[in-house]
Amino acid sequence: MSGGADEIIPAAESAAIRFVEVSKSFGERGRRHRVLDRVSFSVPKGKTTVIAGGSGQGKSVILKLILGLLKPDSGQVLVGDRDIVTMGYRALQEVRMLFGVLFQGAALFDSLTVFENIALPLRERTKFTDQEIRQRVAATLEQLELTGHEEKFPAQLSGGMKKRVGLARALQLDPKIVLFDEPTTGLDPVMTREIYELFTRTQRRLGYTAVIVSHDIPQVFTLADQIILLNKGELDVFTDASRIPYSTKPNIREFARQVMGQVADRE
Amino acid sequence: MGIFLYFSLLGLCKHPFRFKELLKQIGFIGTGSITVIFFTALSAGMVLGLQGYYSLHKFGAEGMLGSAVSLTLIMELGPVLTALMVAGRAGSAMCAEIGIMRISEQIDALECMAIDPFRYFISPKFLAALISVPLLTAIFDVVGIFGGYLAGVKLMGVNGGAFFAGMEQSVTNHDLRLGVIKSFVFALLLVWICTGRGYFVQKIRGAGFGAESVSTVTTQAVVMSSIAVLVFDYLLTAVLL
Numbered sequence: 001m002s003g004g005a006d007e008i009i010p011a012a013e014s015a016a017i018r019f020v021e022v023s024k025s026f027g028e029r030g031r032r033h034r035v036l037d038r039v040s041f042s043v044p045k046g047k048t049t050v051i052a053g054g055s056g057q058g059k060s061v062i063l064k065l066i067l068g069l070l071k072p073d074s075g076q077v078l079v080g081d082r083d084i085v086t087m088g089y090r091a092l093q094e095v096r097m098l099f100g101v102l103f104q105g106a107a108l109f110d111s112l113t114v115f116e117n118i119a120l121p122l123r124e125r126t127k128f129t130d131q132e133i134r135q136r137v138a139a140t141l142e143q144l145e146l147t148g149h150e151e152k153f154p155a156q157l158s159g160g161m162k163k164r165v166g167l168a169r170a171l172q173l174d175p176k177i178v179l180f181d182e183p184t185t186g187l188d189p190v191m192t193r194e195i196y197e198l199f200t201r202t203q204r205r206l207g208y209t210a211v212i213v214s215h216d217i218p219q220v221f222t223l224a225d226q227i228i229l230l231n232k233g234e235l236d237v238f239t240d241a242s243r244i245p246y247s248t249k250p251n252i253r254e255f256a257r258q259v260m261g262q263v264a265d266r267e
Numbered sequence: 268m269g270i271f272l273y274f275s276l277l278g279l280c281k282h283p284f285r286f287k288e289l290l291k292q293i294g295f296i297g298t299g300s301i302t303v304i305f306f307t308a309l310s311a312g313m314v315l316g317l318q319g320y321y322s323l324h325k326f327g328a329e330g331m332l333g334s335a336v337s338l339t340l341i342m343e344l345g346p347v348l349t350a351l352m353v354a355g356r357a358g359s360a361m362c363a364e365i366g367i368m369r370i371s372e373q374i375d376a377l378e379c380m381a382i383d384p385f386r387y388f389i390s391p392k393f394l395a396a397l398i399s400v401p402l403l404t405a406i407f408d409v410v411g412i413f414g415g416y417l418a419g420v421k422l423m424g425v426n427g428g429a430f431f432a433g434m435e436q437s438v439t440n441h442d443l444r445l446g447v448i449k450s451f452v453f454a455l456l457l458v459w460i461c462t463g464r465g466y467f468v469q470k471i472r473g474a475g476f477g478a479e480s481v482s483t484v485t486t487q488a489v490v491m492s493s494i495a496v497l498v499f500d501y502l503l504t505a506v507l508l
């Protein structure tokens with residue numbers, strides 16, 4: 001899988017994240033499945049990049065590589081101009097301070113209330129007083145229309161509310177880059193639209209770089225400044241969803257035909 | 268697992284230490300186990316009292332009952348049974364809790380927020396176990412000896428003075444030290460194995476996926492920590508006795 005490194009890697013100063021010739025395989029020796037094969041692409045600063053593709057094509061693996069939760073077999077993962085692959089634990093912790101993450105299942109701490117979940121990064125990573133933390137969390141709850149749910153536990157929330165609490169937690173430390181792992185999976189169309197509106201609102205206000213992994217095609221493309229498509233070992237990058245059917249990569253064209261054709265048929 | 272132990276102990280030295288979490292864990296591992304320890308100790312002590320009486324009665328040495336009961340409890344049964352009970356009650360819960368946190372990406376979420384998961388919730392469990400298990404062992408010893416006294420003196424009619432005099436004469440500081448060392452080692456073993464199995468739930472071969480993997484590793488954690496306690500009991504006795 002190659003994204004044509006030369007054409008899609010802009011200068012370091014305009015890229016928030018860059019993948020350079022990154023490969024990653026899983027499985028036991030002799031039966032290894034290569035998910036990413038010398039992948040290169042970049043995520044421009046302050047813009048929204050959507051990573052889409054079928055299940056098992058390596059979308060979430062890319063997010064885990066960006067966060068340093070997985071190490072690639074080869075290649076570089078640059079956040080700013082720092083290669084996180086070769087970094088020690090402490091330096092990696094510093095880089096992670098730049099990120100906010102909304103996990104697929106929201107990953108809320110089920111033994112903590114909504115308030116405690118949102119306050120957690122402030123309590124652990126800042127020197128704010130209890131009063132300041134209360135004020136900040138209350139403001140966030142109001143912005144995300146969660147006021148009145150502070151004392152509830154995650155098990156008492158709907159799927160959409162969990163995602164909103166997850167987003168509130170992810171935005172607490174004013175991250176420069178926010179990663180969204182399947183933000184609308186399991187949500188109904190109304191809730192999906194609500195999450196997209198929330199995303200647009202918060203990004204406009206905070207100006208963060210967004211990376212959205214999703215298979216909500218083609219709706220998620222409406223948010224994208226850049227689209228990365230993955231399918232059967234091939235990757236292609238687009239700045240406009242209308243260009244996808246004209247990809248030079250056969251597997252990407254096939255994916256577009258399958259997914260977007262079905263969408264056209266439904267419409 | 269070695270690196271896991273290293274980071275867990277290192278987490279104890281990292282600032283700020285989560286004192287409230289430590290107290291919560293002491294409450295769960297220690298205070299929460301008192302009832303089960305009390306009844307286990309009472310029944311073990313009473314059985315020892317009865318069995319000891321019938322064995323010693325054959326040689327006309329009933330006066331040695333206090334010595335036999337107390338030495339057996341302080342050096343062997345106290346530390347071993349306490350560790351097994353804590354492994355079954357709190358160890359399984361710790362393993363399942365961490366396993367669920369792992370598969371629901373809660374541990375990944377902590378790491379993404381640059382919060383060290385060891386300092387945040389694993390190291391306090393280690394320290395809580397190292398504090399609670401020796402104290403529970405002491406409670407086990409006292410309640411067990413009382414059980415032996417009930418069975419031997421109150422039921423079978425052994426002289427109470429002889430019971431306590433035998434105990435006082437035979438139990439030395441060395442015996443107490445052996446019991447304390449064992450309880451510390453067993454605490455470390457069980458908390459290490461139980462938290463470690465939960466932490467690595469997704470990397471354990473053959474454990475399956477999702478809820479099944481958590482139930483499998485929880486069973487493994489209790490079995491492995493129980494076997495480790497019994498094996499190390501022999502090794503420590505052989506080395507330190």
